[in-house]
Amino acid sequence: MAPGLKRKTDEEAGRAAGYQLGWDHGYWYGLCEEAIGRIPQVNQVWPVHAMFVQTGKGFPYSPIDDAVRETLASLVQRLTVVNATQPVAELALTDRPDVVIVLDGLQFDVGQIAALKSNGIRTAIWLTDDPYYMDITTSIVPHYDTVFTLERNSVDFYKQLGCQNVHYLPFCFHPGQYRPANPDRSSRKEITFIGSAYLNRVSYFNELTPYLAGKDTLISGIWWDRLSKYDMLRSKIKLNHWMGPAETALTYNASQIVINMHRAHDDALYNSNRIGLTAVSPNPRTFEIAACAVLQVCDTRDDLASFFKPGVEIVTYSSPSELVEKMEYYLKHEDERKQIALRGMYRAFRDHTYANRLSAMLSILFPITPPSLPILNRPAEQNARLG
Structure with a gap:
């Protein structure tokens, strides 16, 4: 075979292999997206005002802050967002949310929780690292009205500390951050x-x-x-x-x-x-x-x-x-x-999305089944953000 013909044959074979590989990857990505599209989405909105206290700790906690914030915004009628470095109690006493939800809470002053509770504002915490920092969390959880933990074994332990409302709420993922893709x-x-x-x-x-x-x-x-x-x-x-x-x-x-x-x-x-x-x-x-x-x-x-x-x-x-x-x-x-x-x-x-988990949290905090409100019709000004 002449050199030119062999080179052309090699190029054609390489092109065909590349086309097949690209087709396979594209087909797989489409198959995944089609499967996701068949899953019913969480569409209930709780007619409440929640204040969410982000960790404010930066990476690697910032993606969790983002996931909870973005998901809560779609599940409650009004969301106020602050972080653990701000005067949360002062802001909450002005804004009067139905509940203050603290993420992690290891670096959040529990004195602010006491101020909230003494003024009739409900508090909840979602612990993100159990059981690795139990020496710290054992002194934190008794201050909250409701405790959520991602570790099943922590539930009974916190109840033994005197916490009345402790719930297993394991972690999850945010579809806005993790989903199928087709990388190079x-x-x-x-x-x-x-x-x-x-x-x-x-x-x-x-x-x-x-x-x-x-x-x-x-x-x-x-x-x-x-x-x-x-x-x-x-x-x-x-x-x-x-x-x-x-x-x-x-x-x-x-x-x-x-x-x-x-x-x-x-x-x-x-x-x-x-x-x-x-x-x-x-x-x-x-x-x-x-x-x-x-x-x-x-x-x-x-x-x-x-x-x-x-x-x-x-x-x-x-x-x-x-x-x-x-x-x-x-x-x-x-x-x-x-x-x-x-x-x-x-x-x-x-x-196992954040929408699944936070819907479970809201169902526990507000057990009366909420009406299904169209998320897109909510006035934008109802979602306030501080900080």
């Missing part, structure tokens, strides 16, 4: 992990290093130079790199498999949990990864199956060897991998 081919990886190198994770990844070194892997986060064989993975690690939601979501979407590994409840170096309360509930990443329609391989937690069905909507592991075995299997079985990812995404969008 150049950014795609086989295996991804995003997160800090806590000591329990370092122990795991020390055993995973030889396997991950032979894969198209990405690890992003702080402290990963602690690995005993760091040099084997150096080229695959974005060391001390913090990702916001947009970059994180794109990175998940570009991955065939994303590892999820919870931090340990008994990490004395980083936790403030001297009582040793164990953790059984899933972390926010569980929902964020699922929302991006990528196969999630997650360490087992006792309450995980309440949110995603193992082997059907999520894949679980309980040892480094099992993790390697399952990743290797699903890298070789694309159809199975995609079906689990698609089912996990559907479950996340159906059951």
Whole structure:
């Protein structure tokens, strides 16, 4: 064959392969969006005025602040937004909201809560980091009328402290931050992990290093130079790199498999949990990864199956060897991998959004079923923002 003919044949083959790859990715993205479009949306609006106290702590809490703020704005008739550094009690006494909802609250002066309660204003807190800072939260929660925690094991503990109204409200994801996408081919990886190198994770990844070194892997986060064989993975690690939601979501979407590994409840170096309360509930990443329609391989937690069905909507592991075995299997079985990812995404969008969780919160705070008000018809001036 003449050189010119062979070059033309190679170009045609490459063009055909690129077209097929683009078609496959576009079809997958369309399949995901079609599935999401079939899920009924939360459309109730509570005829109340809520004041939301953001953490004001900056990243990584700012995306949570944003998600709660944006979602609450669609669920209540009037929303006033402040942050923990402002004179919240003074502002609330002027504006008289039906409830003041505090997110996290670890750096919020409980004296302001006392001032609100003494003036007849209801208060609620949603704790975002249980059980890792129980030494701090145990002195905070008794001041609030209603306590919401993302950790199931915290509920009975707080009730034993004398808190009358404690509810399990696990975390979730915000569709405005995490959802299917179609990233550039150049950014795609086989295996991804995003997160800090806590000591329990370092122990795991020390055993995973030889396997991950032979894969198209990405690890992003702080402290990963602690690995005993760091040099084997150096080229695959974005060391001390913090990702916001947009970059994180794109990175998940570009991955065939994303590892999820919870931090340990008994990490004395980083936790403030001297009582040793164990953790059984899933972390926010569980929902964020699922929302991006990528196969999630997650360490087992006792309450995980309440949110995603193992082997059907999520894949679980309980040892480094099992993790390697399952990743290797699903890298070789694309159809199975995609079906689990698609089912996990559907479950996340159906059951585990901020709209789901905050609707549950409002139903507890205001148990009379509200009328369904058309969100788009609410006067814009009813949503005030301070700060």
